[in-house]
Amino acid sequence: MGKTDRITERQLSVLIFVSLLSPMIRILPASAVLFAGRAAWLSTALALPAGAALVGFTRWARKNAPEEMGLADMALAGLGPVAGRVFDILCALWLTFYGGFIARSAAERLLATVYPNGNTPVFIVVMLAVALFTASGLTKTLSRTAEILMPILGAVIAVVLLSALPDVSAGNLLPVTYRDLKAMAYGALPIFDVMAASGYFLFLAGRVRRPKAQKPNAFPWLILLAAVAFGVTFFTLGTLGEKLAVSMENAFFMVVRNIKVLGVVERMEAVVVTVWIVTDFIFLAAVLMIVAEIWRTVTGAKKRAVFVAPSAALSGAAAFLVAGNAFAFQRWSDFIVPAVNLLLAAVLIPAVMAVGKLRRRY
Amino acid sequence: MKKAVCVCLALAVALSLTGCSGLTIFSNYRRLENIELVRTVTVDSQGGGGVNVSVYGTAGEQSEARMYERSGPSVGVAMGKLLLMPLGREAILSHTEALLMGEELAKESIRECLDYVERFSEMRLDTGVLIVRDGTARDLLAGLSGADTPASDTIAGLGRNIARVGEGYFFTAREIASSLADNGCALVQCVRGVEEEKLFEERGELNLEPAGFAVVREGAVCAYLTDQETLGAILLLGKYKSRNVDLALPGAAVTVSVDLAQTELEPVFDREGRLTRLRVRLSLRANVINVAGMADITDEAVRRTCEEALTEQMTGAVRAAVRRGQELALDYLDLEGAIRRKAPLKTADMPDAWQDIFPLLAVDVEGKSVLARTYDIADPPELFGKEDKNPWEKLIESLKGS
Numbered sequence: 001m002g003k004t005d006r007i008t009e010r011q012l013s014v015l016i017f018v019s020l021l022s023p024m025i026r027i028l029p030a031s032a033v034l035f036a037g038r039a040a041w042l043s044t045a046l047a048l049p050a051g052a053a054l055v056g057f058t059r060w061a062r063k064n065a066p067e068e069m070g071l072a073d074m075a076l077a078g079l080g081p082v083a084g085r086v087f088d089i090l091c092a093l094w095l096t097f098y099g100g101f102i103a104r105s106a107a108e109r110l111l112a113t114v115y116p117n118g119n120t121p122v123f124i125v126v127m128l129a130v131a132l133f134t135a136s137g138l139t140k141t142l143s144r145t146a147e148i149l150m151p152i153l154g155a156v157i158a159v160v161l162l163s164a165l166p167d168v169s170a171g172n173l174l175p176v177t178y179r180d181l182k183a184m185a186y187g188a189l190p191i192f193d194v195m196a197a198s199g200y201f202l203f204l205a206g207r208v209r210r211p212k213a214q215k216p217n218a219f220p221w222l223i224l225l226a227a228v229a230f231g232v233t234f235f236t237l238g239t240l241g242e243k244l245a246v247s248m249e250n251a252f253f254m255v256v257r258n259i260k261v262l263g264v265v266e267r268m269e270a271v272v273v274t275v276w277i278v279t280d281f282i283f284l285a286a287v288l289m290i291v292a293e294i295w296r297t298v299t300g301a302k303k304r305a306v307f308v309a310p311s312a313a314l315s316g317a318a319a320f321l322v323a324g325n326a327f328a329f330q331r332w333s334d335f336i337v338p339a340v341n342l343l344l345a346a347v348l349i350p351a352v353m354a355v356g357k358l359r360r361r362y
Numbered sequence: 363m364k365k366a367v368c369v370c371l372a373l374a375v376a377l378s379l380t381g382c383s384g385l386t387i388f389s390n391y392r393r394l395e396n397i398e399l400v401r402t403v404t405v406d407s408q409g410g411g412g413v414n415v416s417v418y419g420t421a422g423e424q425s426e427a428r429m430y431e432r433s434g435p436s437v438g439v440a441m442g443k444l445l446l447m448p449l450g451r452e453a454i455l456s457h458t459e460a461l462l463m464g465e466e467l468a469k470e471s472i473r474e475c476l477d478y479v480e481r482f483s484e485m486r487l488d489t490g491v492l493i494v495r496d497g498t499a500r501d502l503l504a505g506l507s508g509a510d511t512p513a514s515d516t517i518a519g520l521g522r523n524i525a526r527v528g529e530g531y532f533f534t535a536r537e538i539a540s541s542l543a544d545n546g547c548a549l550v551q552c553v554r555g556v557e558e559e560k561l562f563e564e565r566g567e568l569n570l571e572p573a574g575f576a577v578v579r580e581g582a583v584c585a586y587l588t589d590q591e592t593l594g595a596i597l598l599l600g601k602y603k604s605r606n607v608d609l610a611l612p613g614a615a616v617t618v619s620v621d622l623a624q625t626e627l628e629p630v631f632d633r634e635g636r637l638t639r640l641r642v643r644l645s646l647r648a649n650v651i652n653v654a655g656m657a658d659i660t661d662e663a664v665r666r667t668c669e670e671a672l673t674e675q676m677t678g679a680v681r682a683a684v685r686r687g688q689e690l691a692l693d694y695l696d697l698e699g700a701i702r703r704k705a706p707l708k709t710a711d712m713p714d715a716w717q718d719i720f721p722l723l724a725v726d727v728e729g730k731s732v733l734a735r736t737y738d739i740a741d742p743p744e745l746f747g748k749e750d751k752n753p754w755e756k757l758i759e760s761l762k763g764s
Contacts, residue, residue, distance in 0.1 A: 116483045167488075171699050172540075175706035240536065243543035254480075258488040258536065267456055 004138075006209045011143035013221040016198045018146040018153060019283035020225060024194045025276055026105055026333060029233040030246050036187025038242050039180035041173055043187030044230040050188065051195035051226065054346065055218050058202060061353035065362035070206030071199075071349065072297035078356020085298055087352055092294040094344060095200060096311050099287040100318025101337055103127045106280035107319075108326055113253045113273050124319045131281060132312040135288035136305045139207045142289065146282050156275045160268075161231040163259040168238030191229045193338050195222065196346035202353075203290045249330065288312055397421065398428070398451035401514035404499035405437055405475050406464035413467065413474075415440035416500045417453055418513055427512040431500060437478045455484040460517045461535070462492050462499035462553075465583075472550070473581035476542075479535040487536035490521055493583065495554045495573045502555040505568030516570050520553070528605025528620070529589070530572040531596055542578065544699070547692040549575040549595060552586065577694055585690055587683070594683025597623050597644065597676065598695045606651065609671040614655030616668050618733065622647035623676065629701045635711050637719055640697065642684070644677055644729035650736035659736060669731040677729040684725045691721045 007015075032040040065074060072091075076084035107123035134142055176184075198218075236251045239258075245251045253269055260266040292307035301307070323329035356362055400419035408414050416431035430453070434440030445453050463475055472491070479485045494502045506513035521532040530551045533541075541548035552575065555568035574592040577585040587595060596602045602623045609616045623646050630639040650659050650668075658664055687695055698716045702709045712719070 113483055167536075171696065171703065175703050177706045177710075179707070179710065241540040241544055244536075244540045247543070248480075254487055257486050 005140055005207060007140045007143045007204075007207055009208055009211065009217040011140070011147060012201060012204065012208050013218050014150050015143045015146045015204075015282070015286060016201050016218075017221045017225055018150060018279055019201075019286050020194055020197055021153065021157075021228065022102065022106070022276065022279040022283040023197060024191075024225070024229055025232065025252055025279075026109075027190050027194065027338060028229060028252070029236045030248070030251060031190035031334065031338065032187040032233055033237055033242055033246050035189065036180065036183040038173060038237065039176045039184045040187045041230065041234040041237050042176060042180075043184045044191055044226050044233065045188075046185055047188035047191035047195065047229070048223070048226040050192045051222050052219060054192075054196060054350065055198070055222055057350055058199065058353065059218070061350075061357050062202075062205065062362075067208075067210045068206045069362065070204060070293060070297065071202035071353075072294045073206060074202075074356050074362060075352050076297070077361040078352055078359060087348070088294050088298050091200075091203070091344065091349075092291050092298070092311075094340065095287050095291045095294070096314045097318045097322075098337070098341075099131075099284055099291065099311070099315035100320075101322060101332065102280055102284045102287065103131075103315065104319040104322055104329060105333060106277055106284075108329055109250060109253070110273065110277070112250050112326075113257075114270055121320070124316065127277075127281060127284060128312050128316050128319070131285040131288055132308060134281075134285040135292065135312070136308045139204060139289065142282070142285055149278055149282070153275055153279065156272060157228060157231070159261060160256055160259060160272055161235050163261050164235040164239060164255055167255070167258065168235060169241075170238075172241040173234070173238050189342070190338060191226070191233075192346070193342045194229070195225065197341055198222075199345040199349040200290055201286070202349065203293050204286075206293075249326075284315075288315065395421070396451050398453045399457050400453050400455050401457060401512075402460045402462065402503060402517060403455070403458055404462040404464070404494075404503050405467055406498045406500050407467035407470055408433060409466075411435060413437055413440055414498075414500060415444060416503060417444055417455075418503055418507070419453070419457075420512065421451055427507060427514065429504060429507065429513075437474050441478070441482075455482065456486070458485060458489050459514060460490045460492060460521070460532075462494050462503065462517075464498040464500070465493060465495050466498075468493045468550070468576060468578075468583040471581045472538075472578060472583070476535055476539055476581075480539065485535075487539070488534045490517075490532040491535050491538055491550055492517075492532065493550050493552045493576045495552045495586070497555060502553070502568060502570070504566075505555050506566045506570055508566040511566065513566065516566075517553075520570050520572065524551070524572055525596070525601060525603040528593060528596060528602060530575065530592060531599070531601040538578070541694070541696070542581070545693050545696055547577060547579045547694045549587075549599075549694050550578055550583070552576050577690060577692060579690075579692055584692075585686070587686060590679045591683045591686050593676075594679035594681070595695060597680055598625055598642070598683060598697075600625070607648070607672060607675060609668050609675075611655075611657050611664070611667055611671070614653065614657030616650060616654075616657055616659065617652035618648035618668065618672060619651045620646055620648045620672070620676070625680070627697070627700045627704055629705050629708070631705070631708050631712075635708060635713060637701070637709075637712055637714075637723065639724045639726065640701070642680060642725060642727045644673075644680060644727065646672060646676055646729060646731040647734050648672055648731060649734055659733075665733045669733055672731040672733075673729040676731070677727045680729075681725070681727045684727070688721045688723070688725075691717065693717075693720055 029040055032043050036043050072088045075087045079087055103124045106127055107120040110123055111118050232252055236255050237245050239255045240251055248254055256272045257269045259268060288308055288311050291311040292304040295307040296304035323332055398419050398421055400417040402418040404416045406414045412433055412435055414431060414433045415437060416429055418429045420427045430444055432440045432443040434443060461475060463472055479489055503513050506516050524530045532551050538548045538550060552573040553570055554573040556571050558569045574589055575587040575595055576583045604619055604621045606617055606619050626643045628641040629637055632638050653659055687693060
């Protein structure tokens with residue numbers, strides 16, 4: 001592992017935050033509203049402690065692990081060379097598919113929102129090509145890119161959400177009573193699902209410089225992610241209402257389409273969609289990087305860059321083959337991918353870390 | 363070397379990012395002078411399943427407004443012809459402010475139009491949706507167009523001011539779709555074209571006036587509300603801004619501007635948790651803007667009479683709107699939602715379904731009006747002749763006497 005390709009914990013947190021905006025906007029608010037109804041806007045309050053607990057657990061599990069040890073190494077150390085490799089390969093295969101899924105998702109969104117007569121293969125190929133180029137480079141380059149884009153994303157999100165306020169109707173958000181608590185908990189599941197996806201980035205943890213004084217850098221970013229989840233759910237649900245929000249593929253962008261800033265600027269959805277493409281690109285590049293990192297660990301190769309191109313090719317194949325049309329893709333997006341994601345990121349990864357910890361391997 | 367190659371590649375890409383030539387990567391690049399910005403769309407039924415679609419817009423601030431139309435078996439096909447056939451310019455729907463539907467089409471179904479607004483990426487959900495009564499939407503749009511007054515401006519002007527005169531509210535496609543999804547019914551503003559004397563050459567042959575709300579059930583218009591019912595609906599839906607009301611007093615007429623109207627709902631449940639009654643309280647604040655005849659509005663008794671007359675008128679409108687909804691068995695006022703917000707647990711535990719209770723529910727409407735002020739002239743002396751009743755003079759005289 002090159003000693004020059006090191007990032008700080010803050011940079012990793014920013015990379016995770018920017019990346020996870022992509023799946024967040026894909027599944028919210030529809031998934032949360034489907035479970036929690038009009039109480040969905042409060043589900044983030046329940047998802048946040050669960051997310052914080054997961055982050056806290058991973059911090060605890062990695063506390064005594066050597067600095068250069070990523071999750072792939074931890075699996076090998078904790079489960080042994082055979083079971084560890086099986087786990088690593090399983091994660092690599094899933095993430096290869098997931099990379100294709102991200103590219104396809106971004107392409108489908110572009111078609112639905114800005115380019116109705118566009119061509120998904122073009123968008124997929126371009127996204128994969130750009131991501132391939134980036135993922136072949138250094139981790140710190142990608143993290144820096146995320147850091148630079150972060151203020152732009154933050155500003156766009158803030159402007160969009162605040163501008164949507166006049167359209168929010170209290171009737172779409174209330175009443176919410178203690179009886180909705182169970183539904184709210186179910187609604188928290190998809191939000192927690194997105195937060196749990198941060199677990200994949202533990203494969204890059206071996207690239208993180210550990211500061212001498214350990215400060216919990218991840219929690220503020222988790223809170224920020226929860227704030228975005230809350231904002232997206234609150235404003236979309238408050239504007240469209242429960243049934244309309246669930247019936248739309250890209251409910252958030254339907255809200256964005258109506259936004260006028262101070263009665264002067266309008267039709268800003270193209271800008272917002274473009275900004276979200278940036279998050280897709282960052283996430284896709286990060287996923288390809290993670291996959292290459294896993295293969296490097298599993299094979300014991302010195303450089304990970306050689307694994308990026310084959311992974312990107314396989315992701316491309318997955319993007320084309322995942323579903324024949326947008327309807328079938330929606331099923332993948334609504335149920336299959338979130339379910340596998342939850343199982344892997346929120347159950348298997350913590351379990352593997354716990355096993356290693358219990359066996360005192362790190 | 364590697365850096366130099368990267369810089370060269372970046373520059374090569376930059377070359378394709380801008381410009382109007384065919385080399386640009388923007389396949390959807392549109393020249394400004396070739397764009398027709400559509401502001402209003404009309405859809406009319408042609409009978410037998412066909413529709414006539416027209417678009418109305420301008421090529422820019424300085425250019426004259428134009429109207430184009432095409433027919434087809436569906437909105438999508440007709441619109442496709444309009445957008446792609448040679449208008450001389452490329453029509454862009456992204457700035458559409460209003461969608462006007464003819465009465466015949468609205469009776470058949472408004473779903474196709476709403477669906478088009480929702481699905482087509484250029485259209486926005488905050489497009490105002492209107493139903494044209496007593497004629498086709500196309501004819502209204504053509505009649506409204508004048509030399510210097512584009513029809514879109516007239517429609518937009520009415521949209522801005524209709525709530526201020528308390529005669530309606532331009533519901534957007536989003537509000538209509540949301541109401542249809544949540545309540546199974548929705549209200550849509552109606553307008554009609556009226557022939558009036560053409561005072562200025564620059565305006566069109568027709569003038570636009572509001573024509574109450576239409577009630578849409580299962581995607582089609584099933585009833586129209588009267589002016590009084592429309593006013594009641596605006597009050598209950600919280601869309602009210604202001605309205606001038608004439609109050610008839612013995613020997614005089616007082617016009618007041620009602621600038622504040624708030625409704626409060628109180629559901630009454632029995633011991634079994636059944637909703638037995640709904641109380642609606644209306645609070646009104648009005649200002650005197652005109653007095654004709656012999657009425658001394660500085661007199662407490664006269665003001666009281668005015669307040670009572672105003673309360674009677676406005677509560678009557680609310681009663682009428684609720685009664686019509688009950689007759690139609692359609693909760694277009696979203697009373698269920700309001701009751702649920704007021705008493706969420708009791709509403710959730712109600713033994714009977716809302717649609718069974720609503721048509722027979724006892725609804726009491728009570729109101730309270732306050733005449734807050736008049737403007738500058740409290741009591742014009744010439745109105746009351748020599749036997750002046752100016753309270754200030756009375757006060758001064760009484761002070762002198764004491």
